[in-house]
Amino acid sequence: MHIRFTKMQGAGNDFVVLDETQGRLGLTAAQYRFLADRHFGVGADQILTVRPSPADGVDFEYVIHNADGGEVEQCGNGSRCFARFVYDKGLTDKTTIRVQTLSGVIAPQLTPDGRVTVDMGLPVLDAPRVPFDASGLAAATRHRAQVWPLALAAPAPAQVEVVVVSMGNPHAVQLVDDVDQFPVAVVGPQVERHVRFPQRVNAGFLQVQNRAQTKLRVYERGSGETLACGTGACAAVVAGIQQGLLDARVDVQTRGGLLTIAWEGGAQDHVFMTGPATTVFEGQIEIPDAL
Ligand SMILES: N[C@@H](CCC[C@H](N)C(=O)O)C(=O)O
Numbered sequence: 209m210h211i212r213f214t215k216m217q218g219a220g221n222d223f224v225v226l227d228e229t230q231g232r233l234g235l236t237a238a239q240y241r242f243l244a245d246r247h248f249g250v251g252a253d254q255i256l257t258v259r260p261s262p263a264d265g266v267d268f269e270y271v272i273h274n275a276d277g278g279e280v281e282q283c284g285n286g287s288r289c290f291a292r293f294v295y296d297k298g299l300t301d302k303t304t305i306r307v308q309t310l311s312g313v314i315a316p317q318l319t320p321d322g323r324v325t326v327d328m329g330l331p332v333l334d335a336p337r338v339p340f341d342a343s344g345l346a347a348a349t350r351h352r353a354q355v356w357p358l359a360l361a362a363p364a365p366a367q368v369e370v371v372v373v374s375m376g377n378p379h380a381v382q383l384v385d386d387v388d389q390f391p392v393a394v395v396g397p398q399v400e401r402h403v404r405f406p407q408r409v410n411a412g413f414l415q416v417q418n419r420a421q422t423k424l425r426v427y428e429r430g431s432g433e434t435l436a437c438g439t440g441a442c443a444a445v446v447a448g449i450q451q452g453l454l455d456a457r458v459d460v461q462t463r464g465g466l467l468t469i470a471w472e473g474g475a476q477d478h479v480f481m482t483g484p485a486t487t488v489f490e491g492q493i494e495i496p497d498a499l
């Protein structure tokens with residue numbers, strides 16, 4: 209099958225974007241994996257598929273597949289690229305776009321400076337809804353946060369402490385002193401597949417520099433460490449605010465760029481994420497039918 213695609217990136221988190229507004233391509237998990245493959249395919253952390261509106265009150269549907277071929281609920285950096293894609297392709301003339309994802313409706317807004325601000329909705333801090341299996345565990349309370357001990361195996365530390373947050377997709381955020389030196393490649397995969405996360409989890413490593421500036425690395429579920437994770441940045445700032453460490457507006461320096469996250473901290477307060485969204489190139493590729 210011959211398909212056209214657009215390669216995009218947001219803070220270095222990179223995407224293959226597919227337009228299914230005129231009809232479904234019907235790709236299999238193996239074909240998504242092929243597209244994401246950096247040697248045999250195009251190469252991407254996630255594949256984003258744009259579909260027509262599925263319901264009144266939303267403009268589009270946007271479907272997300274990780275590099276491992278699995279469909280997931282949410283992607284923050286992808287939502288900014290989605291908005292830039294539908295606007296630049298003339299699929300809409302709206303600059304605030306309501307889009308249906310697997311975990312609900314989010315609303316990206318193109319801003320005059322070229323960046324995109326996304327209303328990412330409400331964070332979920334209730335462990336079972338993340339989902340996180342806390343049975344038999346005692347959480348420490350740090351300010352307003354529940355901090356959970358997580359047992360790991362060598363060569364990782366025997367135990368780490370995480371705040372669990374859902375931004376539509378699951379995150380486990382731990383505080384680290386020096387994120388550049390932290391063994392993300394050792395700890396990340398163990399947290400991602402920890403038995404207490406029944407749907408696996410995105411593992412975030414947050415260094416708080418001051419109340420408004422942080423550094424973050426994320427070992428993403430289904431994709432490995434990426435240069436940035438938008439939902440990971442939202443979850444990390446929520447976790448930092450809950451622990452009393454951060455103010456309501458925080459810059460998050462990732463390895464691929466800067467994201468700004470704002471959250472007022474109340475039960476009805478949505479999380480807002482602002483960052484870049486860039487088209488890298490367009491292309492076409494032959495996808496093998498039998499994979
Ligand atoms: N890169 C994304 C998150 C993509 C999905 C994630 N790997 C998951 O499995 O939940 C972002 O920018 O949020």
